[in-house]
Amino acid sequence: MLGIVVSGHINFASGMRSAVEAIVGQQPQLEFVDFLESMTTDDLEAQLLSAKARVDSGDGVLFLVDLYGGSPCNRAINILLNDQNVEVIAGTNLSMIVNAALEREEFSLKELTECLARGEFSQIKDLREDINNLAQDNDSEEDGL
Template identity: 80%
Template sequence: MLGIVVSGHINFASGMRSAVEAIVGQQPQLEFVDFLETMTTEDLEAQLSAAKERVNTGEGVLFLVDLYGGSPCNRAVNILLQDPNVEVVAGTNLSMIVNAALEREDLSLREVTDYLTNGEFSQIKDLRQDLAALSQNNDDGEEDGL
């Protein structure tokens, strides 16, 4: 099973931990690393590297970080550049973490990364467009049964 490390600014990761555990319970090989105001970016990278080592069983490690271009992202990319068995996905939300945790037993590191980033599991929705599409589908030849 591939390992997952979630990181973000201030209490992003620890907040996600509590939500993930409420939804799917504690998960093996899943670590959460907050980037606190008292930390340097070197401290952060050291913690990310240590978390990577703890969750890695040889099948790869996926870093899920909050903001593209932020320190957690940049430091995870430093790790990615040193290890071909690491991937980084930025813009992480609760749905992505839960789905990654649930799908990682059946999919490879590359497949999970693609799965999360190619929109199939995107939870970013324009509800007006979704409702319009549903309305359009209901108006397209469906009979009301009378």
């Protein structure tokens, strides 16, 4: 099973942990690493490496980080550059973490990374547009036989 490490600034990761666990329960091989104000970037990288070691069963490790170009992202990239069995996705949100946790047994590391990066599991929706499309679909059904 693919390992997943979630990281972000201040309490991003621990906040995501509580939300993920409320939705899907505790998940194996899923770690959360906060980058706190009291930490150096070297401390952060050490914690990311430790989390990677705990979740890595040999199938690969996916790092899901909050912001592209932020310290969690940059330090995860350092790990990626030294390990071909690691991928990093920035811009992580709750639905991405939940879907990654639930879908990771069905995909290889590269396939899951590509699906998440392309937004295939995205929950980002313009709800007015969705409602209007639903209304149009209902109108077209009434015009039929």
